[in-house]
Amino acid sequence: MKRLFFLSMLASLALSASCSSRVVFGDERFDVYLPLLEGQRVAIYSNPSGIVGDKVEGWCLKGGEEVTEATAGIPFGQPSDPSVPVTYGPHLLDVLLEKGVNVSAIFSPEHGFRGAADAGELVSSSVDEKTGVPILSLYSRHAMMPDEADMDKFDVLLVDIQDVGLRYYTYYVTMQRLMDACAAYGKKVIVLDRPNPNGFYVDGPILDMKYKSGIGSLPIAMVHGMTLGELALMMNGEGWLRDSLKCDLTVIPCLNYDHQKRCTLILPPSPNLKDMRSIYLYSSTCFFEGTEVTAGRGTQWPFEIYGHPAMEDRGFSFTPRSIPGAKKPRYMDQECFGVDLRGKTLKEIWAEQVNLEYLADALAHMPADSAFFMKRNHFELQVGVPYVREMILERRPVEEIRAMWKDDVARFREQRRPYLLYKE
Numbered sequence: 001m002k003r004l005f006f007l008s009m010l011a012s013l014a015l016s017a018s019c020s021s022r023v024v025f026g027d028e029r030f031d032v033y034l035p036l037l038e039g040q041r042v043a044i045y046s047n048p049s050g051i052v053g054d055k056v057e058g059w060c061l062k063g064g065e066e067v068t069e070a071t072a073g074i075p076f077g078q079p080s081d082p083s084v085p086v087t088y089g090p091h092l093l094d095v096l097l098e099k100g101v102n103v104s105a106i107f108s109p110e111h112g113f114r115g116a117a118d119a120g121e122l123v124s125s126s127v128d129e130k131t132g133v134p135i136l137s138l139y140s141r142h143a144m145m146p147d148e149a150d151m152d153k154f155d156v157l158l159v160d161i162q163d164v165g166l167r168y169y170t171y172y173v174t175m176q177r178l179m180d181a182c183a184a185y186g187k188k189v190i191v192l193d194r195p196n197p198n199g200f201y202v203d204g205p206i207l208d209m210k211y212k213s214g215i216g217s218l219p220i221a222m223v224h225g226m227t228l229g230e231l232a233l234m235m236n237g238e239g240w241l242r243d244s245l246k247c248d249l250t251v252i253p254c255l256n257y258d259h260q261k262r263c264t265l266i267l268p269p270s271p272n273l274k275d276m277r278s279i280y281l282y283s284s285t286c287f288f289e290g291t292e293v294t295a296g297r298g299t300q301w302p303f304e305i306y307g308h309p310a311m312e313d314r315g316f317s318f319t320p321r322s323i324p325g326a327k328k329p330r331y332m333d334q335e336c337f338g339v340d341l342r343g344k345t346l347k348e349i350w351a352e353q354v355n356l357e358y359l360a361d362a363l364a365h366m367p368a369d370s371a372f373f374m375k376r377n378h379f380e381l382q383v384g385v386p387y388v389r390e391m392i393l394e395r396r397p398v399e400e401i402r403a404m405w406k407d408d409v410a411r412f413r414e415q416r417r418p419y420l421l422y423k424e
Helices: 002-017 032-039 092-097 169-186 228-237 276-290 346-352 357-364 378-383 389-395 398-404 406-419
Strands: 041-046 102-110 136-138 154-160 190-194 203-207 222-223 247-253 305-308 336-340
Touching: 032 154, 032 190, 032 247, 041 092, 041 169, 041 190, 092 102, 092 154, 092 305, 136 305, 154 169, 169 190, 169 228, 190 228, 203 406, 222 406, 228 346, 276 346, 276 357, 276 378, 276 406, 336 357, 378 389, 398 406
Parallel strands: 041 102, 041 154, 102 136, 154 190, 190 247
Antiparallel strands: 203 222, 305 336
């Protein structure tokens, strides 16, 4: 904790001295964390989001800038000038190797290290073709936890991955498993912090731990409003690691960041979050994953639309296709009728927070014999409590349902306070 306090003080001093408004990510702060890697074998936990710095040419946006109404719907990677190809900056892996760091292993999460796999698709361990560094998949048929042989490959784990701040977004679950193993084997963990694009609010129920799963592993609010660095501190401080162990943890904070900043990303954090508007809508439209209704996987606008082949014609339709990141989408090649949310303003979306009106609306426009919710309990694993499904099916007012988790939000806000690194 002394080390964390020192690094936090450095962050505060740099913030006050900085005249730039762009958020500086933790992975850009080489002067702070490279000395901690000297003489160490280093494993990284990352994916394509781990590019370093603001070195993006030919694109409309720069990472860490403020999102605006004009930029929220721009697809990640869209060139500002079609004649100029988009060129991204170097990945953390490449920068570390260039700087002489001994990178001995890569841990990869859901979607894989290169980020091409579908949601839930198993990814095998392999070797990075560019660098020859072994990739150890933690989303494979054989391993969701590192084993002793994996842990023998490194001394320090470096975490650099872009999260979106929702309890059912799985990157933090993999980080927790790695922290469990590091605590058990005496390995150090360094989190290179990144902004949380949904870090400006807290909403949703705290997970009932009887629904603990690979898409929800901690008793936290559904939208927790924390960075991965803050969440790692909370895992350590609340005794949430396996056997209540604590790992040797250091967090390298962002500069120029606070929780009210809405920062642009420069790459999709996962294949089906294609622009900033989809990231903001995700906390509401991802619920459709546990229903008969599709949220638009297999289109260019996943999580910004919803529909079903038998839904009443609402004046909008779409047809899911097999595309990269959605190889076998639900209702592939079938016309679906539904709702297009791309016309909503950012202020409207931000004010809604977790919005159950979309679920209620879809249910009201589905055939009377529709099961609506799938028989498997995926919906409960996402929302974390049993009462939301029950109340939606009873057509209870959405505000009545939201009132059920009001105390959870207040309690979690207070519980997380000691672990926050940035102003609320």
